[in-house]
Amino acid sequence: MGKYIVRRLLISIPVLFGITIIVFGLLQIAPGDPVSGMIDPTIGNFDADMIETEREKLGLNEPLPVQYFFWLSRVLRGDLGYSLITQKPVADMIGIRLWPTLKITLSALILSTVVGITVGIISAVYQYSLVDYISTFLSFVAVSLPGFFLALALIYLFALRLDWLPTSGMVTLGQEPSLWDEIQHMILPVSILGIGSAAPLVRYARSSMLEILSQDFVVLARAKGVREWVAVLRHAFPNALIPLITVIGLRLPVLFAGSVIVEQIFHWQGLGTLNIWAVLNQDYSVLMGLNLISAILVLSANLLTDIAYAVVDPRIQLD
């Protein structure tokens, strides 16, 4: 196992390298330019000399490979550089936003896993019952509804009409910070991320459970007179979970992607909001930093999934 992990980590290095080259290339192809984004055309106060000075200052006049190697050599020394727009260290900008994003994505992961698996199992055990039909219907609705629409609808309902929850933000300003206040602010974004992610899990859990329930060892358990809930929970359920580990592991990158929109709508100061801001302003250094961090997170999630798979299923040998 140790060897396997080391090998996987070594493979990740060229993968990361490749990702940075591709993203750097894509950023250059995109129309626009960070200097253009920096000048507010509504203020109008710009001239040719000023633009030239800014480009020179930001190193944008260097050839592209040179710009890339500047960036890479800095990153290898642990320096993500400075934002082209705010001039702040990219590592700081990402650092303070990493935690808020992890907070909602991990909470959403837990929520979606618990809800998705529970509903999926119930749905399988009571196949073709009313519960099954309702859960199937609702999970299709949840898969089909775009997250942003659901978010706006829930804000309208719970914040503007019922006034139960805040519309957005991470804390209520002007009050003593409290855990309850923070949880209130998390409920809507986490639910939206979680619901979107739970829906496919319901489908996976259901079919995985159905498959296990029809297998011989479950039939045998029942034949031996084991009570039904014991047969389902002790015998079938743990086995049905194995394929779900992959699904759950693969949800993490999806949740990160989903958080971009959810954070924007809920004014949640995480990596997603920063990402949108950096794309709109063509802040290459921030985008490259974010891309590097996301790539590392996704690769780690994949690795953890593989390891977890081997841990829970002794039939799988990683060496």
Add this chain to the structure above:
Amino acid sequence: MLRIFSRKGKSIFLVVMAAFLVVGFSPLTVAVAPAVDTSEPAANETGSQVFIGTNGMTGKHYNPIWMTSNPQFLTFPLILPALTWFDDSVQPVPDLATQIDVNEDATVWTFHLPENAAWSDGEMLTADDVYFTYKLAINPEIGQSVWAKNFSSVIGVAEYQAGEADEIEGIKVVDDHTVTFELSAPTATFLFNTYLGILPEHILGSMTVEELEQSDYVDAPVVTSGPYDFVEYVEGQYIHLTKKADYWGKEVQIDEIYVELFEEQATILAQLEAGELDIATIPADEVARFGSIEHVDVVPVAGIGYSVAHVDARSQEQIDLMNKPTEEGGKGGNVMNSTPIEAEIKPYLQEKSFRQALAYSIDSNAIIAVLADGQATPIYSPIFGPEWAVNPDLNTYERDTDMAKSLMEEAGVTFDEKGVALWDGKPITLVFLSSTSEQARQLGEILQQQLGEVGIRVDIKLVTSSAFLVAAIGGEGDLVLNQGGRFGAEPSTSSLYYTCKAGWAELVMGYCNPEFDDLMTQGVATSVVEDRQAIYHEASAILNEDLPSLFFMSPDSFVGMNPNLAGVKPSADPGYLTWNIEEWTITE
């Protein structure tokens, strides 16, 4: 049978899940600001709080020298006032200064400071602080070119910037409470530049620029001279200020100010609607909806910005010159990305009569009705305010399609039997370029319809905001939408757009009229309003005739406000909303 978890594995799993939950819900908040003075009263113990919503912050530091965006403009006058600030009509007014004297030809400006002005740590605020701050702001090592540009007319600034002098000759500390600025050329608009918040020399004076940038103070200005104390700035979220207990100047009524920072306008509006924000700007198309919400008052403010379409009238010679390398006097192509400009030259756009024909084809009132819900003033030149500067005799280009067609014919345009306008036998097509917005798309469609009626086809091209200037300078649009500016506050603003070396004029419109440039130079060289009036009337007549841009309107802006908040006089520029903070009160 396969068991998924060993006993040990199961307990690890439970611990990990519990850890996730704790991690997910723990009440940690990440703040960039260093620890705040804990002697401040807790928020809920004090009385009135006001929550202001605004767009996000840019700038390297939270400090007046790096001031670039609304959150800084809204808060610095409250903690680190400048010599002058701007009132609701964006006219400079004394702020820290109690009195300002100017000599007749507007070359010597004298600022008198209050004798009791003090910093929050008890030190007195003196003219030395003013000198120190100005010298720091234009220090080339700081690299904030805006201040060097603002004060380029001050004697000695250029020498100091070039490293030829250690001090700035033109800024003189007369005594502890008096400082004078001597200018190399008369500048009637000098007070538009003195909005630099004054910093404490006794805190920062001994630091090098490098030490300064590393210091806590540049992001958390805890020693202040304004009516409020700085509590904290949490990046991306909010700035929190509290009222000073014993302020040397006029006392304020509001105990706490929160300026909340947003990226999305929709989020600001939802918070305003939910009552989470007390005050925020609202767009014209939301005015009707907010008007029906009981707990939000909508206050209209006459605008100072404009909405125009610049005409790209560059000739082949001008493009060729721009494409030449800089050593040969060119610009090396598109200054934004150094690629050659390959614009299709449309010679008719260089004809004044054709541009006038475009103006006669357009109905500004229809544009105002659709885009600004009728809440805008039509304009005929970029000099449309203050009132004394407005020329009442400009051509208003009332819509007249017959006149438009005859002017087009005068420019050499012909029409086919279906009325399609032709140039050299080919149909004329103009590209309307803008950064993407619903308003821009609507304007594009109105132009399509109105210019279509005189036989001109209009294509709409919308690009992202960061690609906009690249496309505009690259010649991808013939009519380039430009909105904003401070034209209505000060007529000399036009020189930033329409003089020969201004960015828009040189790089997009290809417009250069030396006569206009001369007038603009004269306009700021006198402080006598009657003289300035005559000059700007003439200048606006030139632009009204030349039409380097099609002038549409100056839209009003709107502020949504908690009705319990009294005394607010919203400024035409949302950045100056807090200008009269001492008059704000909460009535309940």
